[in-house]
Amino acid sequence: VTTSEGLQPKASSQKQPIVIAGAGPAGLFMGLCLVHQGFQVQIFEQRSEVISDTRSLGIHPPSLCLLEKLGLLNEFLKKGIQVHTGLAHDGRQGLGRIEFSEIDLKPSYLLIHPQNQTEAILKQAFMERMPNGLHYGVSIESFLDRGSDIEVLIRSHDDQLQSYHTPILIACDGKNSRLREYAQISFDGHAYPDTYIMGDFPAHSTQAKEPTVYITQEGLIESFPLPDGQRRWVAKTDRYLKNPQPRQLSELIKKRIDVELDLSNCTMMSSFGVQHMQANKRQQNRFFVVGDAAHVVSPIGGQGMNLGWLGAWQLSLDLTETNIEAPGMLAPTTYERQFHTTIREVAKRAEWNMKMGRKSSLYRLKIQGIRLLLGLPWTARFLAGRFSMSGLSLPKIP
Numbered sequence: 001v002t003t004s005e006g007l008q009p010k011a012s013s014q015k016q017p018i019v020i021a022g023a024g025p026a027g028l029f030m031g032l033c034l035v036h037q038g039f040q041v042q043i044f045e046q047r048s049e050v051i052s053d054t055r056s057l058g059i060h061p062p063s064l065c066l067l068e069k070l071g072l073l074n075e076f077l078k079k080g081i082q083v084h085t086g087l088a089h090d091g092r093q094g095l096g097r098i099e100f101s102e103i104d105l106k107p108s109y110l111l112i113h114p115q116n117q118t119e120a121i122l123k124q125a126f127m128e129r130m131p132n133g134l135h136y137g138v139s140i141e142s143f144l145d146r147g148s149d150i151e152v153l154i155r156s157h158d159d160q161l162q163s164y165h166t167p168i169l170i171a172c173d174g175k176n177s178r179l180r181e182y183a184q185i186s187f188d189g190h191a192y193p194d195t196y197i198m199g200d201f202p203a204h205s206t207q208a209k210e211p212t213v214y215i216t217q218e219g220l221i222e223s224f225p226l227p228d229g230q231r232r233w234v235a236k237t238d239r240y241l242k243n244p245q246p247r248q249l250s251e252l253i254k255k256r257i258d259v260e261l262d263l264s265n266c267t268m269m270s271s272f273g274v275q276h277m278q279a280n281k282r283q284q285n286r287f288f289v290v291g292d293a294a295h296v297v298s299p300i301g302g303q304g305m306n307l308g309w310l311g312a313w314q315l316s317l318d319l320t321e322t323n324i325e326a327p328g329m330l331a332p333t334t335y336e337r338q339f340h341t342t343i344r345e346v347a348k349r350a351e352w353n354m355k356m357g358r359k360s361s362l363y364r365l366k367i368q369g370i371r372l373l374l375g376l377p378w379t380a381r382f383l384a385g386r387f388s389m390s391g392l393s394l395p396k397i398p
Contacts, residue, residue, distance in 0.1 A: 017042045017133070018319075019152055019166040021140045021179055025056070025115060026291025026308040027172030028122035032070055033316035035129045042166075043126070044154060046139040046173075053268050054114035054200055057224060057232060058302030060389040061105035063309050068107075069397055075121050079227045080113040083211055086387065088374060090367050091216040091257040096374025098384045105390050112211075112224055115305070142182055143169055143287070148327040150286050167324040170288045170315070172308075175277065177293035183284055189277035192298065194354050195240040196220075199249050200268040201261045203231040213357075215370060216256040220300075220357025230267065234300075236357050237271070244271040274298045274354065276347050283336035285329050288315060295343045298350035300357065303389055307346050311339055314395035334395075342393050349386050 018034055020027050023045035031041045059067070059076065067073040088095040101108050127134055137157050144151045150169045154162050171179035180187060203225065214221035219236035226232055235252040246266040253259050277296040279289050291308030298304075318333035360366055373379045385391050 016040075016149070016166050016325075018168040018170065018324075019044065019140070019150075019164065020170045020172055022172035022174065022291075022293075023047070023119075023123070023134060023136065024172065024174065024291070025118055025122065025305050026293075026312060027170075028119065028126050029309050030170055030172055030290055030312040030315070031126050031130065031133070032072075032122065033066075033312050034319070035126070036070055037316050037320045039316075039319070041126075041130055041133055042164075043134050044138045044140055045134070045136045048137045053116055054226065054232070056115040056118075056299070056302065056305045057112050057226070058306070059111040059113050059118075060303060060306045061100075061103065061107055061110070062389050062392070062394055063306045064107045064109075064111060065105070065397055066309060066313050070125070072121065072125055075125075076111060076113055076118075079117060080111040081225050081227060083110040083112060084108075085210050086384075087208060087210050087212040088370060089212055089214045089257070091214050091221075095215070095367065095371045096380070097210075098374065098380060098387060100384050100388055102381045103385050103388050103390045105385075105388060110388060112226065114226065117227075140169075140173075140179060143179070145285055145287060147285070147329055168286050168288070168319065170290055171293045172289075172291045172312075173293055175275075175292040175296045177289060179287075180279060180289050180293050183287055185284060185289065186280045187277050188280060189275060189296070192274040192276070192351075192354060194274045194298075194300075194358070195237045195271065196234055196274075196300075197237050197241055197244045197249050197252070197269075197271045198232060198234040199244075199246055199261075199266050199270070200226060200230050200232050201246075201263075202265050203229055204260075204262070207231065207259070214257050215356060215367065217359070217363050218252075218256050219359055221253060221256055222300075233261065240273055241271040244269050272299070274300070276351070278340070278343060278347075281336065282311070282339065283330075283333055286324075288335070290315060295347075297343075297347045298354055301350045301353040301387065303346050303350060306389060307343065310342065310392075310395060311335060313397075314339055317395060317398075338393070345392055346389070352386075 017040035020043045086098040139155045141153045211224045222234040224232040250261040279294045315335040
């Protein structure tokens with residue numbers, strides 16, 4: 001067996017490391033879960049470096065609990081913004097608030113933590129726990145499932161093809177996963193008609209510090225605090241904007257809620273459409289798909305990355321209870337047999353969030369309904385739970 005730099009051939013009496021494709025939040029978290037359970041891990045990432053922008057922000061209570069179990073929560077709390085209250089507004093007046101302190105999960109708050117900082121912490125933690133286990137600029141080209149193990153074909157830094165054997169291969173290489181396609185696992189679903197534009201701008205002292213959702217006649221506006229005096233703004237658009245500009249977002253926000261953005265220092269701009277996609281299986285013998293390679297849900301509500309982390313933790317528990325070194329095919333794991341129920345529920349919640357932000361001929365009735373729901377203690381608690389991933393079928397945290 002030939003290996004890329006940092007990998008050493010294992011003697012036949014030693015356990016081969018589990019191989020992960022992709023070093024985004026899902027791949028790094030998957031690696032940390034496996035190391036926590038006592039496995040040797042090697043992660044291969046086609047990119048040459050980590051991302052530099054903020055992207056996904058929200059970390060929900062189930063994920064915070066997992067970070068605490070992995071010994072990483074305090075590191076995330078250093079710059080993360082704890083969210084104990086969320087506000088609803090119609091652009092003219094407040095509709096109510098959600099108190100996350102009343103949910104049945106601990107920690108009972110959400111954490112805003114930009115994805116680039118999240119990746120940096122996960123990367124550092126993995127490298128400390130598994131030196132020489134993370135390889136950038138290296139791609140997995142293909143693999144051959146031999147029943148009792150998998151032979152992986154790796155393209156190394158110098159463009160040489162090399163082979164490596166592993167008992168488990170896990171694809172965390174995103175929604176356009178090459179390995180999922182190579183395994184001929186179908187990725188089924190549909191696109192929603194909804195489109196959005198978002199950007200990060202300097203925060204004004206006059207703006208509410210809490211995350212605020214504006215349900216306006218013209219469409220949704222969301223606003224979230226960011227570290228370092230920034231704020232994320234998201235607006236629903238009538239069509240996909242191919243090359244979004246800060247002024248376009250600023251004009252939408254001014255028109256809908258009469259708030260002026262500071263255009264002098266916009267640090268991120270993006271536009272996006274929305275899909276719900278799901279792999280028709282998450283396990284194919286010793287090959288698994290995790291994170292966006294396994295499922296894509298609407299980012300409205302910010303639960304997609306967290307869903308991938310929950311799946312990673314469940315799979316790590318399953319592999320702990322399995323003798324992966326034993327010859328033969330692996331039985332279906334709990335991750336394969338049951339995790340689809342969690343995916344389905346998260347997708348439903350995200351879809352409801354989108355519906356609330358769409359234009360509606362029954363707008364006034366919708367606003368009255370939201371005000372009523374937030375005004376009743378038990379329905380306000382219910383909504384707080386839905387927004388914080390409470391009530392899901394969650395993996396055990398021993």
